[in-house]
Amino acid sequence: MPQNAILxxxxxxxxxxxxxxxxxxxxxxxxxxxxxxxxxVNEATGSDTNTGSSNAPFKxxxxxxxxxxxxxxxxxxxxxxxxxxxxxxxxxxxxSLIGLxxxxxxxxxxxxxxxxxxxxxxVNVTAQGCSFSNIGTFYxxxxxxxxxxxxxxxxxxxxxxxxxxxxxxATGAAQAGCxxxxxxxxxxxxxxxxxxxxxxxxxxxxxxxxxxxxxxxxRNKFVRPIFxxxxxxxxxxxxxxxxxxxxxxxxxxxxIFSNTVDSGATALNADVLWDAAAGGGLILAGNTMSVGATxxxxxxxxxINGPVPTATTSGIGIKAT
Numbered sequence: 001m002p003q004n005a006i007l008x009x010x011x012x013x014x015x016x017x018x019x020x021x022x023x024x025x026x027x028x029x030x031x032x033x034x035x036x037x038x039x040x041v042n043e044a045t046g047s048d049t050n051t052g053s054s055n056a057p058f059k060x061x062x063x064x065x066x067x068x069x070x071x072x073x074x075x076x077x078x079x080x081x082x083x084x085x086x087x088x089x090x091x092x093x094x095x096s097l098i099g100l101x102x103x104x105x106x107x108x109x110x111x112x113x114x115x116x117x118x119x120x121x122x123v124n125v126t127a128q129g130c131s132f133s134n135i136g137t138f139y140x141x142x143x144x145x146x147x148x149x150x151x152x153x154x155x156x157x158x159x160x161x162x163x164x165x166x167x168x169x170a171t172g173a174a175q176a177g178c179x180x181x182x183x184x185x186x187x188x189x190x191x192x193x194x195x196x197x198x199x200x201x202x203x204x205x206x207x208x209x210x211x212x213x214x215x216x217x218x219r220n221k222f223v224r225p226i227f228x229x230x231x232x233x234x235x236x237x238x239x240x241x242x243x244x245x246x247x248x249x250x251x252x253x254x255x256i257f258s259n260t261v262d263s264g265a266t267a268l269n270a271d272v273l274w275d276a277a278a279g280g281g282l283i284l285a286g287n288t289m290s291v292g293a294t295x296x297x298x299x300x301x302x303x304i305n306g307p308v309p310t311a312t313t314s315g316i317g318i319k320a321t
Contacts, residue, residue, distance in 0.1 A: 035072070035073035036069070036072045036073030036074040036075060036094075037067075037068065037069060037072065037074045037075075038053075038054070038074075038075050038077060039052040039058065039064040039067055039068055039074065039075070039076045039077065040052055040053060040054045040057035040058065040064075040076075040077045040079070041057055041058045041059070041060065041061055041063075041064050041076060041077065041078045041079070041082065042057040042058075042059070042078075042079045042080055043059055043060070043080055043081060043082055043083065044080055045057065046058050046059040046060075047059050048060055048062075048063040052064060052067050054077075057079070060082065061076065061078065061082050061084075061088055061097075061111070062088065064076040065088070065089075065090065065091075065092065065095070068092055068095040069092075069095075070092035070093045070094060070095060070127075071092075071093050071094045071129075072094060072095075073094060074092075074094070074095045074096070075095070075096045075097075075098055076095065076096065076097050076098070077098050077099075077100050078097065078098070078099050078100065078109040078135070079099075079100045079101060079109060080101065080109060080110075081109070081110045081111075081112050082109075082110070082111050082112070083112050083113075083114035084111060084112065084113055084114060084122055084123075085113075085114050085115040085117070085119070086119050087119055087120070087121060087122065087123070087124050088111065088122065088123045088124070089124050089126070090123065090124065090125045090126070090127050090130065090154075091126045091127050092127050093127045093128050093129050093130070093154075094127070094128075094129040094130065095127065095130055096130050096131040096132065096133075097130070097131075097132050097133075097135060098131070098132075098133050098134060098135075099133065099134035099135045099136070100134075101134070103134040103161050105163075106136075108134050108135065108136045108161075108163070109134060109135055109136065110135070110136040110137065110138060111123060111135065111136070111137045111138075112137070112138045112139070113138065113139045113140065113141065113168070116141075116142075118141040118143040118145060118147065118172075120145070120146065120147050120148050121148035121149065121150060121151040121182070122137065122139040122148070122149050122150065122166075123137070123149070123150045123151065124151045124153065125150070125151065125152050125153060125154045125157065126153050126154045126185070127154045127157070128154045128155050128156045128157065128186065129156055129157065130154070130157045130158070131157070131158045131159075131160070132157065132158070132159045132160070132162050133158075133159075133160040133161060133162070134160070134161050134162075135161075135162045135163070136162075136163040136165070137149055137150060137162075137163055137164055137165050137166075138165045138168050139165065139166050139167075139168050140166065140167055140168025140169030140171075140172040140173065140201070141169055141171070141172050142169050142171045142172070143171060143172060144171060144174075144175060145172075145175065145177070146175055146176070146177020146178065146179075147166065147167070147172040147175060147177065147178055147179075148166065148177070148178075148179045148181075148182055149164055149165065149166030149167075149179065149180045149181065150164050150166070150180065150181050150182075151181075151182045151184070152181065152182065152183045152184070152185070152189060153182075153183075153184045153185040154185055154186070155185040155186025155187050155188055155189060155217075156186060156187075156188045156189065157189045157190075158189070158190050158192075159189065159190070159191045159192065159194055160192045160193060160194075161192070161193045161194065162191070162194045162195075163194070163195045164180040164181045164194065164195070164196045164197070164211075165180060165195075165197070165198045166178060166179055166180035166181070166197070166198070166210075167180065167197070167198055167201055167203055167208075168198060168201060169201065170201055170202060173198075173201050173202065173203045173204075173208075174203065174204055174205035174206055175205075175206055175208065176206040176207060176208050177208065178203070178208040179208065179209060179210070179211070179212055180196050180197045180198075180210045180211060181196055181210070181211045181212075182211075182212050182213075182214055183211070183212070183213050183214065183217050183220055184213075184214040184215040184217050185215070185217060186217075186218065187217035187218035187219055187220050187246075187247075188218055188219050188220065189220045189221070190220070190221045190222075190223070191220070191221070191222045191223065191225060192222075192223045192224065193223065193224050193225075194222070194225055194226075195225070195226045195227075195228065196210050196211050196225060196226070196227045196228070196238070197210035197211075197227055197228045197229045197238065198228070198229070198230075199228040199229055199230045199258065199259075199260050200230065201230065202230050202231070202232050202265075203229055203230065203231050203232065203233065203236050204231070204232035204233050205233075207233055207235035207236050207237075208236060209236070209237045209238070209239065209240035209273065210227055210229060210237070210238045210239065211227070211238065211239050211240070212239075212240045212241070212242075212245075213239075213240070213241040213245040213246050213250065213278075214245055215245070216244055216245070216246060216247040216279060217245070217246055217247065218246070218247045218248045218280075219248045219249065219250070219251070220250050220251070221250075221251045221252075221253075222250075222251065222252040222253065222255065223253045223254070224253065224254045224255075225252060225255050225256070226255075226256045226258065227239065227255065227256065227257045227258065227271070228258045228259075228260075229258075229259050229260070229265070230259070230260045230263065230264075230265045231259050231265050231266055231268060231292075232265065232266050233266060234266055234267060234268055234269045235268075235269060236268060237268065237270060237271060237272060237273040238257050238268075238271045238272065239271065239272045239273070239274070239282070240272075240273045240274075241273075241274050241275060241278040241282070241300075242275050242278065243275045243277040243278060243279075244277065244278070244279050245275065245278050245279060246278050246279045246280040247279050247280060248279075248280045249280045249281045249282070249283050250280065250281070250282050250283070251283050251285065252282070252283070252284050252285070252288075253285050253286045254285075254286040254287050254288070255284055255288055255289075256289050256290075256291075257271040257288075257289070257290040257291065257292075257293060257296065258290075258291050258292060259291065259292025259293055260292060261291070261292040265292060267292055267293060267294055268292060268293035268294065269293070269294055269295070269298065270293060270294065270295045270296065270297050270298045271290050271293045271295075271296045271297065272296060272297040272300075272302055273297075273300075274297055274299065274300030274301065274302050275299075275300055276299060276300050276301070278300060278301070280301070281300075281301035281302065281303055282297075282300075282301070282302045282303070283303045283305075284296070284302065284303065284304045284305070285305050286305070288304055
């Protein structure tokens with residue numbers, strides 16, 4: 001090997017990221033310590049009196065959040081399901097949450113509502129600069145009140161491969177205030193390969209939305225999102241923005257809107273309900289596809305690139321048979 005050669009290799013870290021290792025002058029691999037602390041949570045084997053290490057995990061996410069240090073690059077690693085009986089307030093800037101289970105559709109690390117007393121939202125994020133990856137959620141109660149699965153109110157956070165599954169009970173899914181995700185605060189969040197809404201519980205009685213923008217939120221970006229539902233009402237929507245809900249445009253790349261009409265659902269009037277006075281537009285770029293709706297949108301500043309729309313069929317999925 002030439003004297004001035006530099007040796008590199010790489011390994012995959014616990015949250016799927018590539019870690020590049022560099023050799024020193026003696027040919028020994030040098031591993032730079034990751035910034036911040038690592039905290040582990042395992043409800044089945046952990047205890048909140050433990051240290052939170054990989055060998056002695058906490059039992060609850062609340063204990064890990066209390067131990068974490070803001071603005072320090074701390075990461076909380078979750079294995080299995082964390083059952084919540086009260087709102088999980090994620091309030092420390094720069095503290096991330098990573099699921100350690102395989103990021104499959106139904107076997108990933110999960111946050112799930114528990115007990116019989118309703119609380120909302122299930123998760124309330126007010127911190128900034130956090131990453132949430134490989135996490136599933138499931139939320140819903142037999143209670144006729146508004147129920148929100150996840151409230152994003154901090155801004156400038158990253159979500160990768162996260163499932164936002166609100167409306168997990170038929171009673172909760174029938175309420176006008178049922179939401180899988182609300183986005184407020186500073187905005188400028190990024191959602192990559194995330195799924196929004198359940199298609200296993202029928203949403204009926206009162207019209208509601210899977211995702212709602214609130215409070216003049218700015219410039220959120222969605223990459224390859226999937227919005228799904230099983231609706232018995234034509235007036236339900238995947239996305240909603242009322243007057244003054246946003247400030248600047250919101251962006252979605254290659255979105256899929258799915259309503260299970262082939263399993264008995266009622267076709268939606270539109271996937272998106274976007275007020276003309278929302279304060280900004282919704283830009284759908286790339287390959288936008290909709291199944292189970294008559295139109296993607298019928299009013300408001302909703303933009304789709306590609307060919308000029310023909311009536312309401314542009315971007316609508318067509319059966320191959």
